[in-house]
Amino acid sequence: MTQSEFVNQYLPYARQTEAKTGISAIAILAQAALESGWGKAAPGNMFFGVKDTDGINGNEQLLTTTEYSRRADLKFPHIISVTPIVRNGVKMFRYKVKDYFRKYDSPEECFTDHARFFLKNKRYTEALTVKHNPYLFIDAISKAGYATAPNYSGTLKAVAKTIDNLI
Known part of the structure; x- marks a missing residue:
């Protein structure tokens, strides 16, 4: 799927x-594009990498993912590898793991659940004050700790700019 095809197919759900x-x-849509590789990796209509915390009620799937942490003792359902790295002068650990993620019956269900995550979680209160501005919102969710990836905000804003140019 091309970037343009992704935007055409999933922009209605984002709207x-x-x-x-x-x-x-x-x-x-930028988060959906980044998290799913422009739709290439959205198993179970899961575009946002939303974790399933219990892994027992049937709305989950065990998938391989990469996580970053300053700690070397994190727990996951299955650890494939832990590699020490240095990012921006900071010693970190890159985990390749299998972890539980949610799955959905439709893309619309996934997009709605994603929005509820921000609305229900108090750490995103500041982000919701700028929810109409995609670039300020991205900075605010990143600051609130949405993702573990280094430079998540910069990467996500570049994807948003690409989408802006396609619509």
Whole structure:
């Protein structure tokens, strides 16, 4: 799927979510694009990498992922490897693991659940004050700790700019 095809196919879901929540469709679609590799990796209609905390009720799937931490003692359902690295002068550990992620019956269900995550979680209160501006929203969710990837905000804003140019 090309970037343009991804935007054409999934922008309607992002716009539906924006209409329901006020969170920028561009920010939502940028996260979906980044987290799923522009739709190449969205098993079970899971575009956002939302973890399933219990792994027992049937709405989960065990998938391989990469996580970053300053700690070398994190727990996951299955650890494949832990590699010490240095990022921006900071010693970290890159984990390749299998962890539980949610799965959905449709893309719309996934987009709605993603928005609820921000609305229900108090650490995103500041981000919700700028939810109409995709770039400020991206900075705010990154600052609140949405992802473990270094430079998540910069990467996500570049994807948002690409989407902006395609619509």
